[in-house]
Amino acid sequence: MDINERYKIIDHEADVGFEVYGESLEGLYKNATEALFSLILERGTDVPSEKGKRIDLKDGETLLVSFLNELLYMWETEGFIPRELSLKVKENQVTGSIIGAIFDPTRDNIIREVKAVTYHTFSLTCENGIYRAKIIVDI
Amino acid sequence: MRSSLSVKDIKGKLEQLIDSIFLNVPSGVGSRRKDFKLSKGDLRKVLEKGALWAVEHGYGRKEDLEFIEDNGNIQFASPDDVSDKAYERGKDQLGTLGSGNHFIEIGYVQEIYHNEIAQTFGLYKDQITIMIHTGSRGLGYQVCDDYIKEMMKTSEKYGIYLPDRQLCCAPLSSREGDRYLSAMAAAANYAFANRQMISHWVRESFERFFNMGLEKLGLNLVYDVCHNIAKIEWHKGKKLCVHRKGATRAYPPGHKLLPEKYRKSGQPVLIPGDMGRASYVLAGTERAMEETFGSTSHGAGRVMSRNEAIKATKGRSVAQEMESRGIIVRAASKMTLVEEIPEAYKDVSKVVQVVHNAGISCLVAKIIPLGVVKG
Numbered sequence: 001m002d003i004n005e006r007y008k009i010i011d012h013e014a015d016v017g018f019e020v021y022g023e024s025l026e027g028l029y030k031n032a033t034e035a036l037f038s039l040i041l042e043r044g045t046d047v048p049s050e051k052g053k054r055i056d057l058k059d060g061e062t063l064l065v066s067f068l069n070e071l072l073y074m075w076e077t078e079g080f081i082p083r084e085l086s087l088k089v090k091e092n093q094v095t096g097s098i099i100g101a102i103f104d105p106t107r108d109n110i111i112r113e114v115k116a117v118t119y120h121t122f123s124l125t126c127e128n129g130i131y132r133a134k135i136i137v138d139i
Numbered sequence: 140m141r142s143s144l145s146v147k148d149i150k151g152k153l154e155q156l157i158d159s160i161f162l163n164v165p166s167g168v169g170s171r172r173k174d175f176k177l178s179k180g181d182l183r184k185v186l187e188k189g190a191l192w193a194v195e196h197g198y199g200r201k202e203d204l205e206f207i208e209d210n211g212n213i214q215f216a217s218p219d220d221v222s223d224k225a226y227e228r229g230k231d232q233l234g235t236l237g238s239g240n241h242f243i244e245i246g247y248v249q250e251i252y253h254n255e256i257a258q259t260f261g262l263y264k265d266q267i268t269i270m271i272h273t274g275s276r277g278l279g280y281q282v283c284d285d286y287i288k289e290m291m292k293t294s295e296k297y298g299i300y301l302p303d304r305q306l307c308c309a310p311l312s313s314r315e316g317d318r319y320l321s322a323m324a325a326a327a328n329y330a331f332a333n334r335q336m337i338s339h340w341v342r343e344s345f346e347r348f349f350n351m352g353l354e355k356l357g358l359n360l361v362y363d364v365c366h367n368i369a370k371i372e373w374h375k376g377k378k379l380c381v382h383r384k385g386a387t388r389a390y391p392p393g394h395k396l397l398p399e400k401y402r403k404s405g406q407p408v409l410i411p412g413d414m415g416r417a418s419y420v421l422a423g424t425e426r427a428m429e430e431t432f433g434s435t436s437h438g439a440g441r442v443m444s445r446n447e448a449i450k451a452t453k454g455r456s457v458a459q460e461m462e463s464r465g466i467i468v469r470a471a472s473k474m475t476l477v478e479e480i481p482e483a484y485k486d487v488s489k490v491v492q493v494v495h496n497a498g499i500s501c502l503v504a505k506i507i508p509l510g511v512v513k514g
Contacts, residue, residue, distance in 0.1 A: 011444040062291070062304065069284050076277050077227050110167065111474045113238040113514065115280045119287060119304035138280070139239050139445065139478075 007035035010134070015118075017136040025089035028124075028131040029067060033082050036068050039137060040114055043081060044107030051080065053098045060092060064124060064133055067094050068117040079103030114139060140338065141260070142345070143357030144267040146247045149509070153245070156348050157467045157510040160243060163344045164337050166236040166514040167471025177230050185233065186218040189328030190363075193335035198234075199342075199360075203335065205398045207363040208388060211331035215371075217321035221278070222285045225322075229278030229329060234336035238475045238514030241273040243341060244411075245510040246418065252502040256422050259404040260361050262504045269358070270418060270506070271337050272411055274367065275330040282326045286319045311380055320369065327368055334363055361420070362407035364388055366437040374432050381432045389423035389435040389500050408500045412439050412487030414479060414511045415464060419491045419502065426498035435500040439487040448483040449474075461511075470513040479513060 007020040018035040022028030037043070053074065059066040074080040079102050087096035115138040124133040149156060165171050177185070185192045190211025194201055204210045236243065248266045251257045262268070275282075290307035293315045301307055309315040342358045349356060369382040390397055390406040397406050406423040427433050443451065457476040461468045470476045488505075495502045 009446065011446045013444060014441050016445050059288075060291075066288070073224060073228065073281070077231075110472055112472055112478070115239070115277075116284055119291070119307075122304060 006031040007038075009035070009039070012136055015136055015139045017121075017134065020133050020135065022131045023129060025131060026085075026087050028133060029064065029087055029089055029094065030085045032064060032068060032133060032135065033071060033085060035135075036071065036114070036117065036137070037075075037081065039112065040075065041081070041103070041111055042109040043083075043101075044104065044109075047083070047101045047107070050083075050099055050101055053080065053082075053100070054096075055087065055098060056093075056095045058093045061124070062119055062122060063089075063092060063094060065117050065119055065122055065135065068135070071098075072114060072117060075103075081108065112139060140269040140271075140341070140358050141262055141361050142267045142269070143355065144349075145265045146267065146509075147265075148349075149245070149267060152348070153510050154467050156344070157245065157469055157512060159348050160245075160341055160344045161469040161512050163340045164236055164243060164512065165234065166243075166512055167238060170235055170471065170514075171231045172234055175234060177233060179226055179230070182226055182230055182233075183218040185332045186216055186221060186325035186328050188212055189216075189331035190335040192328075193332040193339070198332075198336045198339040203338070203360045203363075205400075206360040207331060207335075208365055209396075211328075211335065211363065213324040213327050215321055216324035216328050217318075218325055220318045220322040221282060221325050225278045225281035225285065225326075228281045229276065232276040232278065233329065233333055234340070235276060235333070236273050236337060236512070236514050237276050238472055240479060241514055242270075242411075242414065243337070243512040244270045244272075244414070244418070244508050246270065246506040246508045248504050249417070249507045250505040252504065253422070256404045256501070256503045257420075259401065260407050260420065260422075260503060261359065262361070262420060267509075268361075268506055269341055270409065270411060271334055271341065273330070273333060273337065275326040276333065278329050279326040282322045286322060289315060290319070320371075323369060327365060330365070331363065362401075362409065364407070364409060372432070374428070379432065381434065383434050383437075385437050385440070386434045387437040388433055389421070389427040389431075390433050391423050391425040391428050394423075394428075394433075405501070407503075408435055410436060410438060410487060410491055410494070410500075412490075413481040413484040414468065414508055414513070415461060415466060415481030416508075417487055418506045418508070419487065420504040420506065421491065421494065421500035422503050424498055424501055427500060430497075431499050436490060436494050439485040439490050441483055442485045443480075443483040445478045445483075448478050448480050451482065452477045452480055466508050467510040468513065469511070472514065475513050 293309040
């Protein structure tokens with residue numbers, strides 16, 4: 001793995017997945033958010049309107065999947081595109097705020113619809129200070 | 140749906156017709172009809188009544204209901220078991236196609252394999268047909284996600300070993316199992332209503348385009364069938380839960396749940412292929428009841444991953460390639476077209492031969508695509 005690599009998209013028979021890395025849990029969550037939204041849309045560069053969101057989620061070892069599904073929910077119901085994440089991740093809880101923009105079809109280009117972030121073959125490990133997670137999304 | 144139009148009736152008009160459907164039916168991510176809004180109370184009714192709700196609100200005809208699996212209304216649905224989040228995701232998506240492998244396809248009957256059954260289904264050579272493939276949209280995905288979270292806990296509670304978390308479950312007889320079935324049924328009712336509304340808008344597009352009434356156009360529903368659902372059914376004297384995932388129901392002649400019109404032929408079974416080759420209409424058989432709990436394959440299945448499809452189409456224009464094959468394609472997202480290229484799927488003609496030779500469905504007609512709308 002390249003030390004600068006934040007995520008890589010991986011093949012799956014019918015869906016799509018990604019492997020994501022981070023030097024901290026917060027970094028891992030940030031990179032996973034970027035990976036997920038890289039599958040959904042190409043963001044425009046000019047982002048005039050910004051919106052803030054609070055996050056406070058509790059879950060077990062699949063907290064990252066729950067977090068990404070929460071972002072997917074915000075995307076689908078409000079068109080919220082996360083940009084800057086300021087998070088605190090403990091073992092079973094993620095709290096913090098996210099700044100982002102609302103989808104604008106004249107600025108952003110949709111790539112595909114992601115139905116859900118799944119728990120299928122989900123893994124999260126930490127080796128030599130590097131966190132690594134594998135996630136499959138349902139297309 | 141079948142029609143009374145034939146290939147010659149739409150020759151030279153197909154592109155405009157597809158454009159008109161593409162405009163009339165919201166298809167891409169986030170698309171919705173500006174003239175249609177649902178309150179939470181309305182959505183509750185949709186989840187309770189399914190296709191009946193759509194018909195009561197002017198989408199389609201009462202006669203359609205007879206030709207929908209379970210008459211488009213699963214009785215044990217409970218809107219109370221669906222979360223607020225699912226309601227929120229579902230409220231703006233009713234009557235939308237969605238992306239991925241969802242589609243509206245105008246095709247024609249190229250070949251008839253079984254004259255008598257084809258006649259019963261109202262199908263004949265060169266006839267124009269319309270196939271709609273979509274489901275419960277974000278509401279269904281949210282129901283799934285909500286209950287997976289719960290089921291991961293219940294699996295542990297009931298001591299069920301999970302080879303993969305996504306396979307979490309609960310005994311059907313448990314409270315958790317019962318609640319999930321009710322929520323899933325509510326999502327299925329949403330899907331029935333969704334397809335009913337899209338059918339209505341497709342019919343409306345045909346009426347406007349040809350300046351002809353529905354009766355003359357003959358746009359009648361052949362059948363609407365689920366392909367990802369668990370149902371409580373009786374098989375060989377036992378009450379069972381049959382989960383058809385990537386599979387579809389294929390009830391035989393004489394089954395009491397079939398409409399009177401199909402009692403002698405068996406249930407129409409629809410096996411869509413890819414957007415470039417073919418789709419098939421089959422009929423359910425007794426053998427399916429004996430061997431596969433009244434089920435058959437739902438489609439061809441992928442042979443290429445989405446990434447492989449992207450690599451394979453680098454530098455190619457899929458829409459132009461399809462056009463050179465005589466198939467007009469409109470898609471809200473270019474990526475959907477790339478990921479759904481015909482060669483990404485198994486050859487459906489081989490798949491239906493297997494199904495037919497195994498005796499779990501009987502080949503009736505082959506449909507060739509002419510125009511496709513994708514999300």
